[in-house]
Amino acid sequence: xxxxxxxxxxxxxxxxxxxxxxxxxxxxxxxxxxxxxxxxxxxxxxxxxxxxxxxxxxxxxxxxxxxxxxxxxxxxxxxxxxxxxxxxxxxxxxxxxxxxxxxxxxxxxxxxxxxxxxxxxxxxxxxxxxxxxxxxxxxxxxxxxxxxxxxxxxxxxxxxxxxxxxxxxxxxxxxxxxxxxxxxxxxxxxxxxxxxxxxxxxxxxxxxxxxxxxxxxxxxxxxxxxxxxxxxxxxxxxxxxxxxxxxxxxxxxxxxxxxxxxxxxxxxxxxxxxxxxxxxxxxxxxxxxx
Amino acid sequence: xxxxxxxxxxxxxxxxxxxxxxxxxxxxxxxxxxxxxxxxxxxxxxxxxxxxxxxxxxxxxxxxxxxxxxxxxxxxxxxxxxxxxxxxxxxxxxxxxxxxxxxxxxxxxxxxxxxxxxxxxxxxxxxxxxxxxxxxxxxxxxxxxxxxxxxxxxxxxxxxxxxxxxxxxxxxxxxxxxxxxxxxxxxxxxxxxxxxxxxxxxxxxxxxxxxxxxxxxxxxxxxxxxxxxxxxxxxxxxxxxxxxxxxxxxxxxxxxxxxxxxxxxxxxxxxxxxxxxxxxxxxxxxxxxxxxxxxxxxxxxxxxxxxxxxxxx
Numbered sequence: 001x002x003x004x005x006x007x008x009x010x011x012x013x014x015x016x017x018x019x020x021x022x023x024x025x026x027x028x029x030x031x032x033x034x035x036x037x038x039x040x041x042x043x044x045x046x047x048x049x050x051x052x053x054x055x056x057x058x059x060x061x062x063x064x065x066x067x068x069x070x071x072x073x074x075x076x077x078x079x080x081x082x083x084x085x086x087x088x089x090x091x092x093x094x095x096x097x098x099x100x101x102x103x104x105x106x107x108x109x110x111x112x113x114x115x116x117x118x119x120x121x122x123x124x125x126x127x128x129x130x131x132x133x134x135x136x137x138x139x140x141x142x143x144x145x146x147x148x149x150x151x152x153x154x155x156x157x158x159x160x161x162x163x164x165x166x167x168x169x170x171x172x173x174x175x176x177x178x179x180x181x182x183x184x185x186x187x188x189x190x191x192x193x194x195x196x197x198x199x200x201x202x203x204x205x206x207x208x209x210x211x212x213x214x215x216x217x218x219x220x221x222x223x224x225x226x227x228x229x230x231x232x233x234x235x236x237x238x239x240x241x242x243x244x245x246x247x248x249x250x251x252x253x254x255x256x257x258x259x260x261x262x263x264x265x266x267x268x269x270x271x272x273x274x275x276x277x278x279x280x281x282x283x284x285x286x287x288x289x290x
Numbered sequence: 291x292x293x294x295x296x297x298x299x300x301x302x303x304x305x306x307x308x309x310x311x312x313x314x315x316x317x318x319x320x321x322x323x324x325x326x327x328x329x330x331x332x333x334x335x336x337x338x339x340x341x342x343x344x345x346x347x348x349x350x351x352x353x354x355x356x357x358x359x360x361x362x363x364x365x366x367x368x369x370x371x372x373x374x375x376x377x378x379x380x381x382x383x384x385x386x387x388x389x390x391x392x393x394x395x396x397x398x399x400x401x402x403x404x405x406x407x408x409x410x411x412x413x414x415x416x417x418x419x420x421x422x423x424x425x426x427x428x429x430x431x432x433x434x435x436x437x438x439x440x441x442x443x444x445x446x447x448x449x450x451x452x453x454x455x456x457x458x459x460x461x462x463x464x465x466x467x468x469x470x471x472x473x474x475x476x477x478x479x480x481x482x483x484x485x486x487x488x489x490x491x492x493x494x495x496x497x498x499x500x501x502x503x504x505x506x507x508x509x510x511x512x513x514x515x516x517x518x519x520x521x522x523x524x525x526x527x528x529x530x531x532x533x534x535x536x537x538x539x540x541x542x543x544x545x546x547x548x549x550x551x552x553x554x555x556x557x558x559x560x561x562x563x564x565x566x567x568x569x570x571x572x573x574x575x576x577x578x579x580x581x582x583x584x585x586x587x588x589x590x591x592x593x594x595x596x597x598x599x600x601x602x603x
Contacts (some may be wrong), residue, residue, distance in 0.1 A: 123576025
């Protein structure tokens with residue numbers, strides 16, 4: 001027996017070591033970007049690798065926030081994440097709720113039509129032409145409207161509302177509530193846990209909006225943070241930040257880029273602890289797929 | 291029973307219109323969502339017709355000339371067709387072979403961790419990249435890997451090694467994409483498997499220990515068979531999604547040096563359609579991709595149903 005216990009011990013330790021190493025590999029890029037963004041520009045230029053800065057500095061951050069373009073892009077993304085999420089939640093939950101009610105005639109047909117949109121899409125060009133026809137090019141609403149909801153979210157949320165008995169609607173009706181009133185006063189408060197989970201998913205996806213913004217927003221004043229980042233970091237176009245106070249000396253472009261990445265990640269990391277409570281459940285529902 | 295039947299038939303008899311009027315507020319609640327699907331999902335489907343036209347934005351769909359399958363013929367006889375097919379399949383298959391097994395291995399390892407705190411810490415870290423945008427992931431890749439000032443090349447240079455072209459090397463481009471996908475999604479992928487493992491009856495492990503099975507044997511004979519169904523279903527679904535390689539990821543990592551291996555259907559449609567204005571031709575390409583994708587998903591789903599009792603749709 002003792003040799004077997006020893007083997008077990010060894011297995012445990014090797015396992016923990018492998019997982020620890022994987023965690024470090026996963027976390028390192030984020031840690032590195034975080035540290036360099038706060039490193040004194042001169043120290044950064046002198047060293048090949050900064051793992052812990054001797055002199056901290058906020059130069060990159062204050063420079064970024066003093067540019068015209070960066071705060072504006074943050075504002076656009078914040079708008080998308082708040083207004084977009086609120087609209088998504090209301091539209092998705094209302095439709096999902098009605099589809100869970102048996103007195104809703106035609107709900108099976110509607111669900112089939114919604115499912116079909118998951119399986120088949122007309123492609124980029126017809127979508128682009130539609131937005132153009134609707135005169136929504138260069139309107140921030142185009143980004144909110146095209147990703148307002150999705151077949152998956154509606155079907156997943158319907159699964160949640162299936163668990164709320166229809167007798168509840170009847171009781172509300174007897175008390176003189178019509179369906180709209182009872183949805184907002186009774187059903188929505190009951191579905192807070194689902195709203196929190198889906199709301200966080202929506203918020204992350206709106207904050208991360210890149211492709212739709214790239215397609216529909218040509219005006220750089222309306223760019224969300226992801227499109228600005230792509231221009232600044234990947235295309236490395238120096239003009240994307242706009243005219244800056246000429247007296248302000250720009251920090252090295254590398255620390256500037258890293259500060260930009262840190263700011264773009266910050267909201268995600270800030271909501272992450274709340275997200276974590278819900279996402280395992282959310283992801284599980286997703287894996288069963290309807 | 292006799293008393294019930296007339297009532298039941300009476301409930302079924304009112305027309306659709308009557309029940310809509312009766313439950314009008316319920317239908318009003320559904321309206322915004324239904325309008326969304328109608329306008330933003332079904333209306334563009336009419337736009338598919340321009341794949342069979344010589345669409346001109348000035349003439350509009352009504353007046354543009356019909357050309358039948360001309361754009362499809364042009365596409366299939368174009369060497370681009372072979373290139374796009376090869377790249378899409380290549381990237382997908384790399385993902386299938388290198389990425390797909392990792393969440394399974396990772397969840398087997400996580401499942402063996404005894405300390406709940408350690409397990410949760412590791413999970414928190416490896417789930418996080420899933421929530422970062424592809425722009426962030428691409429930016430991080432550039433900062434780590436660029437030839438001139440990427441960290442890894444700085445280190446290689448500092449230790450006297452040659453600098454390596456990670457980002458502009460066509461031979462390594464697919465691998466680069468796969469590694470990015472692994473970094474972003476492998477941890478997240480464990481959720482499904484861990485949940486399946488949580489359902490295993492602990493008595494099975496006890497019995498196996500009594501029979502003298504060590505940890506590895508328990509993994510092999512108990513844990514793996516317990517998640518086999520999930521593995522098979524996810525594998526089949528992945529096969530159905532083989533035409534889907536993440537547009538944003540490929541688009542952001544694309545550069546002139548890797549164009550031969552880095553152009554896939556979606557990026558091609560964007561470049562030829564949106565950037566060069568060849569609406570009809572690129573709609574035809576997009577339609578071809580969507581149809582093959584639809585066929586694959588339906589095929590994969592019927593396969594999944596044959597394997598798992600539940601199926602997917």
